[in-house]
Amino acid sequence: MKCFAKLFLNSADMNTMERIEEEIVSEFAILDDPMYKYDYIIDLGKKLAPLPNQWKTDDNIVKGCQSTVWLHSEERDGRIYFEADSNTIITKGIIALLIRVLSAQPAGEIVAAPLTFIDRIGLRSHLSSQRSNGLNAMISKMKNDANNLSLHTK
Amino acid sequence: MKTLLNNFPLLNKKINGKELIYLDNAATSQKPQVVLDKLIEYYTEYNSNVHRGAHYMANKATEAFEAVRAKAKVFLGANAEKEIVFTSGTTHGINIISHGLAKIWLKAGDEIILSTMEHHSNIVPWQMAAEDSGAILKIIPLLENQQLNMQAYEQLLNEKTKIVTVVYVSNALGIINPVRDIIHLAHQYGALVVLDGAQSTAHFQIDVTALDTDFYVCSGHKILGPTGTGILYGKEKLLSLLPPLFGGGEMIREVSFAATTYNDSPYKFEAGTPNIGDIIALGTALDYLSTVGWETISHIENSLLSTATELMREIDSAILYGDVEDKVCLLSFNIDGIHPYDLGVLLDLEGIAIRTGHHCCQPLMHSLQIPGTCRASLSFYNTLEEIFRFYEVLRKIIPKLR
Numbered sequence: 001m002k003c004f005a006k007l008f009l010n011s012a013d014m015n016t017m018e019r020i021e022e023e024i025v026s027e028f029a030i031l032d033d034p035m036y037k038y039d040y041i042i043d044l045g046k047k048l049a050p051l052p053n054q055w056k057t058d059d060n061i062v063k064g065c066q067s068t069v070w071l072h073s074e075e076r077d078g079r080i081y082f083e084a085d086s087n088t089i090i091t092k093g094i095i096a097l098l099i100r101v102l103s104a105q106p107a108g109e110i111v112a113a114p115l116t117f118i119d120r121i122g123l124r125s126h127l128s129s130q131r132s133n134g135l136n137a138m139i140s141k142m143k144n145d146a147n148n149l150s151l152h153t154k
Numbered sequence: 155m156k157t158l159l160n161n162f163p164l165l166n167k168k169i170n171g172k173e174l175i176y177l178d179n180a181a182t183s184q185k186p187q188v189v190l191d192k193l194i195e196y197y198t199e200y201n202s203n204v205h206r207g208a209h210y211m212a213n214k215a216t217e218a219f220e221a222v223r224a225k226a227k228v229f230l231g232a233n234a235e236k237e238i239v240f241t242s243g244t245t246h247g248i249n250i251i252s253h254g255l256a257k258i259w260l261k262a263g264d265e266i267i268l269s270t271m272e273h274h275s276n277i278v279p280w281q282m283a284a285e286d287s288g289a290i291l292k293i294i295p296l297l298e299n300q301q302l303n304m305q306a307y308e309q310l311l312n313e314k315t316k317i318v319t320v321v322y323v324s325n326a327l328g329i330i331n332p333v334r335d336i337i338h339l340a341h342q343y344g345a346l347v348v349l350d351g352a353q354s355t356a357h358f359q360i361d362v363t364a365l366d367t368d369f370y371v372c373s374g375h376k377i378l379g380p381t382g383t384g385i386l387y388g389k390e391k392l393l394s395l396l397p398p399l400f401g402g403g404e405m406i407r408e409v410s411f412a413a414t415t416y417n418d419s420p421y422k423f424e425a426g427t428p429n430i431g432d433i434i435a436l437g438t439a440l441d442y443l444s445t446v447g448w449e450t451i452s453h454i455e456n457s458l459l460s461t462a463t464e465l466m467r468e469i470d471s472a473i474l475y476g477d478v479e480d481k482v483c484l485l486s487f488n489i490d491g492i493h494p495y496d497l498g499v500l501l502d503l504e505g506i507a508i509r510t511g512h513h514c515c516q517p518l519m520h521s522l523q524i525p526g527t528c529r530a531s532l533s534f535y536n537t538l539e540e541i542f543r544f545y546e547v548l549r550k551i552i553p554k555l556r
Contacts, residue, residue: 068525
Protein backbone atom coordinates (compact mmCIF):
# COMPACT_ATOMS: atom_id res chain seq x y z
CA MET A 1 0.00 0.00 0.00
CA LYS A 2 2.85 2.36 0.77
CA CYS A 3 3.88 2.67 -2.84
CA PHE A 4 0.59 4.38 -3.57
CA ALA A 5 1.15 7.10 -1.03
CA LYS A 6 3.60 8.93 -3.25
CA LEU A 7 1.03 9.04 -5.99
CA PHE A 8 -1.12 11.31 -3.86
CA LEU A 9 -0.62 14.65 -5.49
CA ASN A 10 -0.60 17.57 -3.14
CA SER A 11 -0.17 20.02 -5.95
CA ALA A 12 -3.24 18.86 -7.78
CA ASP A 13 -3.52 22.18 -9.54
CA MET A 14 -0.59 21.18 -11.73
CA ASN A 15 -2.53 18.19 -13.04
CA THR A 16 -5.63 17.84 -15.01
CA MET A 17 -8.41 15.76 -13.54
CA GLU A 18 -8.02 13.32 -16.41
CA ARG A 19 -4.44 12.67 -15.43
CA ILE A 20 -5.39 11.95 -11.83
CA GLU A 21 -8.14 9.65 -13.06
CA GLU A 22 -5.61 7.78 -15.21
CA GLU A 23 -3.36 7.36 -12.17
CA ILE A 24 -6.22 5.92 -10.14
CA VAL A 25 -7.16 3.55 -12.95
CA SER A 26 -3.59 2.26 -13.22
CA GLU A 27 -3.32 1.83 -9.44
CA PHE A 28 -6.48 -0.28 -9.43
CA ALA A 29 -5.42 -2.22 -12.54
CA ILE A 30 -2.76 -4.09 -10.60
CA LEU A 31 -5.25 -5.02 -7.87
CA ASP A 32 -6.70 -8.03 -9.64
CA ASP A 33 -8.81 -9.43 -6.78
CA PRO A 34 -11.91 -7.39 -5.83
CA MET A 35 -10.89 -7.84 -2.19
CA TYR A 36 -7.57 -6.08 -2.88
CA LYS A 37 -9.45 -3.18 -4.44
CA TYR A 38 -11.52 -2.89 -1.29
CA ASP A 39 -8.45 -3.22 0.92
CA TYR A 40 -7.06 -0.22 -0.92
CA ILE A 41 -10.31 1.74 -0.67
CA ILE A 42 -10.49 0.99 3.07
CA ASP A 43 -6.90 2.15 3.41
CA LEU A 44 -7.74 5.41 1.63
CA GLY A 45 -10.77 5.80 3.91
CA LYS A 46 -8.62 5.44 7.00
CA LYS A 47 -6.16 8.00 5.69
CA LEU A 48 -8.71 10.61 4.66
CA ALA A 49 -7.98 13.88 6.47
CA PRO A 50 -10.50 14.30 9.30
CA LEU A 51 -13.33 16.75 8.75
CA PRO A 52 -13.49 19.40 11.49
CA ASN A 53 -16.64 18.99 13.60
CA GLN A 54 -17.82 22.49 12.68
CA TRP A 55 -18.49 21.20 9.16
CA LYS A 56 -20.52 18.19 10.27
CA THR A 57 -23.76 20.10 9.89
CA ASP A 58 -27.13 18.95 8.61
CA ASP A 59 -26.67 21.16 5.55
CA ASN A 60 -23.50 19.28 4.67
CA ILE A 61 -25.08 15.81 4.85
CA VAL A 62 -25.34 13.76 1.68
CA LYS A 63 -27.85 11.13 2.62
CA GLY A 64 -27.19 7.68 1.19
CA CYS A 65 -29.40 4.78 2.18
CA GLN A 66 -27.13 3.24 4.79
CA SER A 67 -24.24 5.60 5.26
CA THR A 68 -24.06 9.26 6.14
CA VAL A 69 -21.64 11.53 4.34
CA TRP A 70 -20.72 15.07 5.32
CA LEU A 71 -19.26 17.18 2.54
CA HIS A 72 -17.80 20.64 3.08
CA SER A 73 -16.92 22.74 0.03
CA GLU A 74 -14.95 25.97 -0.12
CA GLU A 75 -13.85 28.33 -2.86
CA ARG A 76 -10.33 29.80 -2.76
CA ASP A 77 -8.69 31.71 -5.59
CA GLY A 78 -11.02 30.41 -8.22
CA ARG A 79 -10.72 26.79 -7.19
CA ILE A 80 -13.07 24.57 -5.21
CA TYR A 81 -11.78 22.57 -2.23
CA PHE A 82 -13.63 19.62 -0.72
CA GLU A 83 -13.37 17.98 2.68
CA ALA A 84 -15.57 15.10 3.79
CA ASP A 85 -16.25 12.35 6.28
CA SER A 86 -18.57 9.35 6.54
CA ASN A 87 -19.70 6.89 9.18
CA THR A 88 -18.70 3.98 6.94
CA ILE A 89 -15.08 3.38 6.07
CA ILE A 90 -15.69 2.13 2.52
CA THR A 91 -17.69 5.23 1.70
CA LYS A 92 -14.85 7.33 3.14
CA GLY A 93 -12.44 5.59 0.79
CA ILE A 94 -14.64 6.31 -2.20
CA ILE A 95 -14.92 9.95 -1.13
CA ALA A 96 -11.13 10.09 -0.82
CA LEU A 97 -10.91 9.10 -4.50
CA LEU A 98 -13.47 11.72 -5.52
CA ILE A 99 -11.69 14.40 -3.51
CA ARG A 100 -8.39 13.43 -5.08
CA VAL A 101 -9.86 13.97 -8.53
CA LEU A 102 -12.14 16.94 -7.94
CA SER A 103 -10.66 19.00 -5.12
CA ALA A 104 -8.55 22.07 -5.94
CA GLN A 105 -9.94 22.27 -9.46
CA PRO A 106 -11.77 25.13 -11.16
CA ALA A 107 -15.54 24.95 -10.70
CA GLY A 108 -16.26 24.74 -14.41
CA GLU A 109 -14.06 21.69 -14.83
CA ILE A 110 -15.56 20.01 -11.77
CA VAL A 111 -19.08 20.48 -13.12
CA ALA A 112 -18.07 19.12 -16.53
CA ALA A 113 -15.99 16.18 -15.25
CA PRO A 114 -17.29 12.88 -16.68
CA LEU A 115 -15.54 10.89 -13.92
CA THR A 116 -14.99 7.80 -16.01
CA PHE A 117 -12.62 6.24 -13.47
CA ILE A 118 -15.47 4.99 -11.29
CA ASP A 119 -16.66 2.53 -13.90
CA ARG A 120 -13.15 1.80 -15.16
CA ILE A 121 -11.84 0.61 -11.79
CA GLY A 122 -14.81 -1.74 -11.52
CA LEU A 123 -16.17 -0.03 -8.44
CA ARG A 124 -19.77 0.24 -9.52
CA SER A 125 -20.18 -3.43 -10.28
CA HIS A 126 -19.60 -4.22 -6.61
CA LEU A 127 -21.89 -1.52 -5.30
CA SER A 128 -25.50 -2.23 -4.47
CA SER A 129 -27.97 0.01 -6.25
CA GLN A 130 -28.54 1.84 -2.98
CA ARG A 131 -24.87 2.57 -2.56
CA SER A 132 -24.59 3.42 -6.22
CA ASN A 133 -27.34 5.97 -5.69
CA GLY A 134 -25.39 7.25 -2.71
CA LEU A 135 -22.31 7.64 -4.89
CA ASN A 136 -24.34 9.54 -7.47
CA ALA A 137 -25.73 11.78 -4.73
CA MET A 138 -22.19 12.47 -3.53
CA ILE A 139 -20.99 13.43 -7.01
CA SER A 140 -24.07 15.59 -7.56
CA LYS A 141 -23.48 17.47 -4.33
CA MET A 142 -19.83 18.09 -5.20
CA LYS A 143 -20.80 19.44 -8.63
CA ASN A 144 -23.68 21.51 -7.24
CA ASP A 145 -21.51 22.99 -4.52
CA ALA A 146 -18.83 23.86 -7.09
CA ASN A 147 -21.43 25.51 -9.29
CA ASN A 148 -23.06 27.44 -6.44
CA LEU A 149 -19.73 28.62 -5.01
CA SER A 150 -18.55 29.84 -8.40
CA LEU A 151 -21.80 31.73 -9.00
CA HIS A 152 -21.53 33.24 -5.55
CA THR A 153 -18.05 34.58 -6.13
CA LYS A 154 -18.82 36.00 -9.58
CA MET B 155 -28.29 -32.34 5.40
CA LYS B 156 -26.37 -31.77 2.20
CA THR B 157 -29.23 -33.34 0.27
CA LEU B 158 -31.63 -30.55 1.26
CA LEU B 159 -29.22 -27.86 0.07
CA ASN B 160 -28.91 -29.75 -3.20
CA ASN B 161 -32.63 -29.35 -3.78
CA PHE B 162 -32.00 -25.62 -4.30
CA PRO B 163 -30.18 -25.09 -7.61
CA LEU B 164 -29.15 -21.50 -6.94
CA LEU B 165 -27.31 -22.49 -3.76
CA ASN B 166 -24.73 -24.36 -5.82
CA LYS B 167 -23.69 -21.13 -7.55
CA LYS B 168 -20.46 -19.24 -7.16
CA ILE B 169 -20.53 -15.53 -6.35
CA ASN B 170 -17.40 -13.44 -6.96
CA GLY B 171 -15.64 -16.74 -7.65
CA LYS B 172 -16.55 -17.98 -4.16
CA GLU B 173 -19.09 -20.61 -3.10
CA LEU B 174 -22.34 -18.80 -2.35
CA ILE B 175 -23.37 -18.87 1.29
CA TYR B 176 -26.88 -17.50 1.42
CA LEU B 177 -27.71 -16.07 4.83
CA ASP B 178 -30.43 -13.66 3.72
CA ASN B 179 -33.35 -16.04 3.99
CA ALA B 180 -35.47 -13.57 5.94
CA ALA B 181 -35.44 -11.30 2.88
CA THR B 182 -36.47 -14.08 0.56
CA SER B 183 -35.99 -17.83 0.59
CA GLN B 184 -34.41 -19.75 -2.24
CA LYS B 185 -36.64 -22.06 -4.29
CA PRO B 186 -36.36 -25.82 -4.51
CA GLN B 187 -36.21 -27.39 -7.97
CA VAL B 188 -39.73 -28.81 -7.61
CA VAL B 189 -41.16 -25.27 -7.32
CA LEU B 190 -39.29 -24.15 -10.44
CA ASP B 191 -40.44 -27.29 -12.26
CA LYS B 192 -44.04 -26.51 -11.35
CA LEU B 193 -43.79 -23.06 -12.93
CA ILE B 194 -42.52 -24.60 -16.17
CA GLU B 195 -45.19 -27.29 -16.03
CA TYR B 196 -47.96 -24.71 -15.63
CA TYR B 197 -46.77 -22.50 -18.47
CA THR B 198 -46.01 -25.38 -20.83
CA GLU B 199 -49.01 -27.61 -20.11
CA TYR B 200 -52.11 -25.73 -18.97
CA ASN B 201 -51.54 -21.96 -18.85
CA SER B 202 -55.00 -20.37 -18.99
CA ASN B 203 -57.21 -18.06 -17.03
CA VAL B 204 -59.02 -19.42 -14.01
CA HIS B 205 -62.65 -19.56 -12.91
CA ARG B 206 -64.30 -18.68 -16.21
CA GLY B 207 -62.94 -20.67 -19.10
CA ALA B 208 -65.10 -23.23 -20.89
CA HIS B 209 -62.25 -25.44 -21.93
CA TYR B 210 -59.97 -28.21 -20.68
CA MET B 211 -56.94 -26.10 -19.79
CA ALA B 212 -58.98 -23.47 -17.96
CA ASN B 213 -60.54 -26.19 -15.87
CA LYS B 214 -57.18 -27.74 -15.15
CA ALA B 215 -55.66 -24.37 -14.16
CA THR B 216 -58.68 -23.59 -11.97
CA GLU B 217 -58.43 -26.96 -10.26
CA ALA B 218 -54.71 -26.55 -9.64
CA PHE B 219 -55.21 -22.98 -8.40
CA GLU B 220 -58.06 -23.86 -6.04
CA ALA B 221 -56.18 -26.93 -4.81
CA VAL B 222 -53.57 -24.54 -3.42
CA ARG B 223 -56.31 -22.79 -1.44
CA ALA B 224 -57.19 -26.13 0.12
CA LYS B 225 -53.51 -26.76 0.89
CA ALA B 226 -53.08 -23.28 2.36
CA LYS B 227 -56.12 -23.85 4.55
CA VAL B 228 -54.52 -26.95 6.03
CA PHE B 229 -51.07 -25.33 6.13
CA LEU B 230 -52.29 -22.42 8.27
CA GLY B 231 -54.88 -24.37 10.24
CA ALA B 232 -57.86 -22.41 8.91
CA ASN B 233 -61.43 -23.75 9.04
CA ALA B 234 -62.62 -23.03 5.53
CA GLU B 235 -61.25 -22.25 2.12
CA LYS B 236 -63.21 -19.00 2.03
CA GLU B 237 -60.92 -17.84 4.85
CA ILE B 238 -57.91 -18.04 2.50
CA VAL B 239 -57.31 -15.07 0.17
CA PHE B 240 -54.42 -15.06 -2.28
CA THR B 241 -52.45 -11.83 -2.31
CA SER B 242 -49.23 -10.57 -3.82
CA GLY B 243 -47.55 -10.79 -0.42
CA THR B 244 -47.70 -9.71 3.21
CA THR B 245 -47.83 -6.01 2.35
CA HIS B 246 -50.83 -6.53 0.10
CA GLY B 247 -52.56 -8.57 2.78
CA ILE B 248 -52.06 -5.93 5.45
CA ASN B 249 -53.35 -3.24 3.13
CA ILE B 250 -56.53 -5.20 2.39
CA ILE B 251 -57.18 -5.48 6.13
CA SER B 252 -56.21 -1.93 7.12
CA HIS B 253 -58.17 -0.39 4.26
CA GLY B 254 -61.27 -2.46 4.99
CA LEU B 255 -61.19 -1.95 8.75
CA ALA B 256 -60.71 1.80 8.33
CA LYS B 257 -64.03 1.80 6.48
CA ILE B 258 -66.18 -0.41 8.69
CA TRP B 259 -64.50 -0.79 12.06
CA LEU B 260 -62.56 2.33 12.99
CA LYS B 261 -63.90 5.73 13.93
CA ALA B 262 -62.36 8.92 15.22
CA GLY B 263 -60.68 8.48 18.60
CA ASP B 264 -60.36 4.70 18.32
CA GLU B 265 -56.98 3.21 19.04
CA ILE B 266 -54.77 0.85 17.06
CA ILE B 267 -52.00 -0.83 19.02
CA LEU B 268 -48.82 -1.93 17.29
CA SER B 269 -45.29 -2.54 18.47
CA THR B 270 -41.94 -0.78 18.27
CA MET B 271 -40.49 -3.70 16.32
CA GLU B 272 -42.95 -3.58 13.41
CA HIS B 273 -41.76 -3.66 9.82
CA HIS B 274 -42.65 -0.51 7.89
CA SER B 275 -45.25 -2.57 6.03
CA ASN B 276 -47.12 -3.07 9.30
CA ILE B 277 -46.81 0.59 10.27
CA VAL B 278 -47.53 2.68 7.20
CA PRO B 279 -50.86 1.00 6.22
CA TRP B 280 -52.11 1.64 9.77
CA GLN B 281 -50.98 5.24 9.64
CA MET B 282 -53.03 5.53 6.45
CA ALA B 283 -56.00 3.81 8.12
CA ALA B 284 -55.65 6.18 11.09
CA GLU B 285 -55.60 9.16 8.78
CA ASP B 286 -58.73 7.94 6.98
CA SER B 287 -60.69 7.13 10.14
CA GLY B 288 -59.38 9.55 12.76
CA ALA B 289 -58.09 6.65 14.85
CA ILE B 290 -54.76 6.96 16.66
CA LEU B 291 -51.76 4.63 16.93
CA LYS B 292 -50.45 3.39 20.28
CA ILE B 293 -47.05 1.75 20.39
CA ILE B 294 -45.93 -1.15 22.60
CA PRO B 295 -42.42 -0.36 23.88
CA LEU B 296 -39.63 -2.91 24.26
CA LEU B 297 -37.82 -4.24 27.30
CA GLU B 298 -34.06 -3.90 27.68
CA ASN B 299 -33.61 -7.30 25.96
CA GLN B 300 -35.77 -6.10 23.02
CA GLN B 301 -38.73 -8.32 23.88
CA LEU B 302 -42.14 -6.68 23.91
CA ASN B 303 -42.99 -4.99 27.20
CA MET B 304 -46.14 -6.98 27.91
CA GLN B 305 -46.93 -4.98 31.04
CA ALA B 306 -46.94 -1.80 28.97
CA TYR B 307 -49.11 -3.57 26.39
CA GLU B 308 -51.72 -4.42 29.02
CA GLN B 309 -51.74 -0.81 30.13
CA LEU B 310 -52.31 0.39 26.56
CA LEU B 311 -55.41 -1.77 26.17
CA ASN B 312 -58.74 -0.10 26.89
CA GLU B 313 -62.27 0.08 25.53
CA LYS B 314 -61.10 2.37 22.71
CA THR B 315 -58.65 -0.29 21.44
CA LYS B 316 -60.12 -1.58 18.20
CA ILE B 317 -57.15 -3.27 16.56
CA VAL B 318 -53.96 -4.87 17.85
CA THR B 319 -51.42 -5.71 15.19
CA VAL B 320 -48.01 -7.22 15.83
CA VAL B 321 -45.32 -9.07 14.00
CA TYR B 322 -45.29 -12.75 15.05
CA VAL B 323 -41.51 -12.98 14.49
CA SER B 324 -39.41 -9.83 14.18
CA ASN B 325 -37.57 -9.64 10.86
CA ALA B 326 -34.87 -7.46 12.39
CA LEU B 327 -34.31 -9.36 15.66
CA GLY B 328 -35.67 -12.87 15.14
CA ILE B 329 -37.65 -12.63 18.40
CA ILE B 330 -40.85 -14.70 18.54
CA ASN B 331 -43.52 -12.59 20.19
CA PRO B 332 -45.96 -14.06 22.75
CA VAL B 333 -48.87 -13.76 20.36
CA ARG B 334 -51.18 -16.12 22.26
CA ASP B 335 -51.16 -13.76 25.24
CA ILE B 336 -51.39 -10.71 22.98
CA ILE B 337 -54.45 -12.13 21.23
CA HIS B 338 -56.12 -13.30 24.44
CA LEU B 339 -55.73 -9.88 26.07
CA ALA B 340 -56.85 -7.99 22.97
CA HIS B 341 -60.02 -10.06 22.72
CA GLN B 342 -60.92 -9.22 26.33
CA TYR B 343 -61.34 -5.65 25.10
CA GLY B 344 -63.15 -6.65 21.93
CA ALA B 345 -60.23 -5.65 19.72
CA LEU B 346 -59.40 -7.46 16.49
CA VAL B 347 -55.92 -8.92 16.09
CA VAL B 348 -53.85 -8.86 12.91
CA LEU B 349 -50.70 -10.99 12.90
CA ASP B 350 -47.87 -10.17 10.50
CA GLY B 351 -46.63 -13.67 9.70
CA ALA B 352 -44.01 -12.67 7.12
CA GLN B 353 -41.18 -14.19 9.20
CA SER B 354 -42.93 -16.82 11.30
CA THR B 355 -44.40 -18.93 8.52
CA ALA B 356 -41.03 -20.26 7.31
CA HIS B 357 -39.91 -21.57 10.68
CA PHE B 358 -42.69 -23.37 12.53
CA GLN B 359 -46.19 -24.72 12.24
CA ILE B 360 -48.85 -22.03 12.19
CA ASP B 361 -52.33 -22.77 13.54
CA VAL B 362 -54.53 -19.73 13.14
CA THR B 363 -57.51 -21.50 14.72
CA ALA B 364 -55.62 -22.49 17.85
CA LEU B 365 -54.14 -18.99 18.06
CA ASP B 366 -57.63 -17.54 17.63
CA THR B 367 -56.14 -14.67 15.62
CA ASP B 368 -58.61 -12.66 13.57
CA PHE B 369 -56.24 -12.14 10.66
CA TYR B 370 -52.91 -13.64 9.62
CA VAL B 371 -50.86 -12.56 6.62
CA CYS B 372 -47.73 -14.01 5.05
CA SER B 373 -45.67 -14.00 1.87
CA GLY B 374 -45.12 -16.93 -0.46
CA HIS B 375 -41.61 -15.93 -1.46
CA LYS B 376 -40.30 -16.29 2.10
CA ILE B 377 -41.60 -19.87 2.33
CA LEU B 378 -39.90 -21.30 -0.79
CA GLY B 379 -42.61 -20.07 -3.18
CA PRO B 380 -42.37 -17.56 -6.03
CA THR B 381 -42.34 -13.80 -5.51
CA GLY B 382 -45.65 -12.03 -5.93
CA THR B 383 -47.58 -14.58 -3.88
CA GLY B 384 -49.05 -14.31 -0.42
CA ILE B 385 -51.81 -15.59 1.79
CA LEU B 386 -54.28 -13.63 3.86
CA TYR B 387 -56.23 -15.58 6.44
CA GLY B 388 -59.26 -13.97 8.03
CA LYS B 389 -62.04 -15.42 10.14
CA GLU B 390 -64.95 -16.20 7.85
CA LYS B 391 -67.35 -13.73 9.46
CA LEU B 392 -64.82 -10.90 9.31
CA LEU B 393 -63.96 -11.51 5.67
CA SER B 394 -67.65 -11.53 4.80
CA LEU B 395 -67.99 -8.05 6.34
CA LEU B 396 -64.71 -6.58 5.13
CA PRO B 397 -65.03 -4.43 2.00
CA PRO B 398 -62.58 -5.15 -0.84
CA LEU B 399 -59.50 -3.05 -1.58
CA PHE B 400 -59.54 -3.49 -5.35
CA GLY B 401 -62.52 -3.50 -7.66
CA GLY B 402 -62.55 -5.26 -11.00
CA GLY B 403 -63.36 -8.51 -12.70
CA GLU B 404 -63.82 -11.72 -10.73
CA MET B 405 -64.70 -9.94 -7.47
CA ILE B 406 -68.29 -9.09 -8.42
CA ARG B 407 -71.63 -10.85 -8.27
CA GLU B 408 -73.54 -8.44 -10.47
CA VAL B 409 -72.53 -5.21 -12.14
CA SER B 410 -74.73 -2.44 -13.42
CA PHE B 411 -74.07 1.26 -13.72
CA ALA B 412 -76.55 1.84 -10.92
CA ALA B 413 -74.98 -0.53 -8.41
CA THR B 414 -72.58 -3.44 -8.13
CA THR B 415 -72.76 -6.30 -5.68
CA TYR B 416 -69.64 -8.10 -4.62
CA ASN B 417 -68.79 -11.74 -4.79
CA ASP B 418 -68.21 -13.68 -1.56
CA SER B 419 -64.85 -14.11 0.11
CA PRO B 420 -62.24 -15.00 -1.04
CA TYR B 421 -63.10 -13.91 -4.61
CA LYS B 422 -64.27 -10.51 -3.42
CA PHE B 423 -60.64 -9.75 -2.56
CA GLU B 424 -59.10 -11.22 -5.71
CA ALA B 425 -60.01 -8.69 -8.39
CA GLY B 426 -58.54 -9.23 -11.82
CA THR B 427 -56.61 -12.24 -13.10
CA PRO B 428 -54.74 -13.68 -10.13
CA ASN B 429 -51.07 -14.68 -10.17
CA ILE B 430 -52.07 -18.17 -11.29
CA GLY B 431 -48.76 -19.83 -12.17
CA ASP B 432 -46.95 -18.52 -9.10
CA ILE B 433 -49.79 -19.48 -6.75
CA ILE B 434 -49.82 -23.01 -8.19
CA ALA B 435 -46.06 -23.21 -7.58
CA LEU B 436 -46.63 -21.88 -4.07
CA GLY B 437 -48.73 -24.97 -3.51
CA THR B 438 -45.68 -27.06 -4.41
CA ALA B 439 -43.63 -25.07 -1.90
CA LEU B 440 -46.17 -25.86 0.82
CA ASP B 441 -45.99 -29.54 -0.17
CA TYR B 442 -42.19 -29.42 -0.01
CA LEU B 443 -42.26 -27.91 3.50
CA SER B 444 -44.74 -30.57 4.63
CA THR B 445 -42.56 -33.31 3.20
CA VAL B 446 -39.46 -32.05 5.01
CA GLY B 447 -41.65 -31.61 8.08
CA TRP B 448 -41.65 -29.04 10.88
CA GLU B 449 -39.90 -31.40 13.23
CA THR B 450 -36.92 -31.77 10.89
CA ILE B 451 -36.92 -28.06 10.13
CA SER B 452 -36.91 -27.15 13.85
CA HIS B 453 -34.24 -29.71 14.60
CA ILE B 454 -31.88 -28.37 11.91
CA GLU B 455 -32.62 -24.72 12.61
CA ASN B 456 -32.14 -25.06 16.37
CA SER B 457 -28.80 -26.72 15.83
CA LEU B 458 -27.69 -24.02 13.36
CA LEU B 459 -28.86 -21.26 15.69
CA SER B 460 -27.13 -22.59 18.78
CA THR B 461 -23.83 -23.08 16.95
CA ALA B 462 -24.08 -19.69 15.26
CA THR B 463 -24.91 -17.96 18.55
CA GLU B 464 -22.05 -19.65 20.41
CA LEU B 465 -19.57 -18.64 17.73
CA MET B 466 -20.85 -15.07 17.77
CA ARG B 467 -20.36 -14.92 21.56
CA GLU B 468 -16.70 -15.85 21.01
CA ILE B 469 -16.18 -12.60 19.13
CA ASP B 470 -15.45 -10.05 21.87
CA SER B 471 -16.58 -7.01 19.95
CA ALA B 472 -19.87 -8.55 18.77
CA ILE B 473 -23.13 -7.09 20.04
CA LEU B 474 -26.12 -9.41 19.54
CA TYR B 475 -29.65 -8.05 19.31
CA GLY B 476 -32.73 -10.11 20.07
CA ASP B 477 -30.59 -12.58 21.99
CA VAL B 478 -33.44 -14.29 23.83
CA GLU B 479 -34.72 -17.84 24.25
CA ASP B 480 -37.77 -17.53 21.99
CA LYS B 481 -36.34 -16.71 18.60
CA VAL B 482 -35.93 -18.10 15.10
CA CYS B 483 -32.56 -18.87 13.53
CA LEU B 484 -31.54 -15.32 12.77
CA LEU B 485 -28.58 -13.35 14.11
CA SER B 486 -28.89 -9.59 14.26
CA PHE B 487 -25.56 -8.13 15.32
CA ASN B 488 -23.06 -5.35 15.16
CA ILE B 489 -19.30 -5.40 15.59
CA ASP B 490 -18.31 -2.59 17.92
CA GLY B 491 -16.84 0.34 16.02
CA ILE B 492 -17.66 -1.02 12.56
CA HIS B 493 -20.55 0.16 10.39
CA PRO B 494 -22.76 -2.79 9.39
CA TYR B 495 -22.60 -1.82 5.73
CA ASP B 496 -18.82 -2.10 5.61
CA LEU B 497 -19.05 -5.65 6.97
CA GLY B 498 -21.79 -6.52 4.48
CA VAL B 499 -19.72 -5.38 1.50
CA LEU B 500 -16.66 -7.40 2.50
CA LEU B 501 -18.72 -10.51 3.32
CA ASP B 502 -20.30 -10.22 -0.12
CA LEU B 503 -16.87 -10.22 -1.74
CA GLU B 504 -16.32 -13.59 -0.06
CA GLY B 505 -19.60 -14.93 -1.44
CA ILE B 506 -21.53 -14.53 1.81
CA ALA B 507 -24.93 -12.87 1.43
CA ILE B 508 -26.30 -11.14 4.51
CA ARG B 509 -28.43 -8.03 4.88
CA THR B 510 -27.32 -4.84 6.56
CA GLY B 511 -29.17 -1.70 7.52
CA HIS B 512 -32.42 -0.86 9.26
CA HIS B 513 -34.30 -3.85 7.80
CA CYS B 514 -37.32 -1.61 7.12
CA CYS B 515 -37.64 -1.10 10.89
CA GLN B 516 -36.51 2.49 11.37
CA PRO B 517 -38.56 3.02 14.56
CA LEU B 518 -36.90 -0.06 16.07
CA MET B 519 -33.43 1.17 15.09
CA HIS B 520 -34.22 4.59 16.58
CA SER B 521 -35.27 2.95 19.82
CA LEU B 522 -32.03 0.93 19.89
CA GLN B 523 -30.13 4.11 18.89
CA ILE B 524 -28.21 2.39 16.13
CA PRO B 525 -28.08 3.05 12.37
CA GLY B 526 -28.72 -0.59 11.62
CA THR B 527 -27.47 -4.10 12.16
CA CYS B 528 -25.97 -6.96 10.21
CA ARG B 529 -28.50 -9.74 9.83
CA ALA B 530 -27.57 -13.30 9.05
CA SER B 531 -30.87 -15.12 8.62
CA LEU B 532 -30.63 -18.88 8.31
CA SER B 533 -32.86 -21.53 6.92
CA PHE B 534 -33.09 -25.29 7.35
CA TYR B 535 -31.19 -25.74 4.08
CA ASN B 536 -28.13 -23.95 5.43
CA THR B 537 -25.38 -26.16 6.82
CA LEU B 538 -22.99 -26.09 9.76
CA GLU B 539 -20.11 -25.93 7.26
CA GLU B 540 -21.57 -22.67 5.96
CA ILE B 541 -21.81 -21.29 9.48
CA PHE B 542 -18.16 -22.18 10.17
CA ARG B 543 -17.11 -20.54 6.90
CA PHE B 544 -19.15 -17.42 7.78
CA TYR B 545 -17.28 -17.02 11.07
CA GLU B 546 -13.91 -17.74 9.49
CA VAL B 547 -14.52 -14.91 7.01
CA LEU B 548 -16.02 -12.61 9.65
CA ARG B 549 -12.95 -13.02 11.85
CA LYS B 550 -10.72 -12.31 8.86
CA ILE B 551 -12.44 -9.09 7.83
CA ILE B 552 -13.07 -7.47 11.22
CA PRO B 553 -9.41 -6.38 11.67
CA LYS B 554 -9.40 -4.84 8.17
CA LEU B 555 -12.15 -2.44 9.18
CA ARG B 556 -10.57 -1.33 12.43
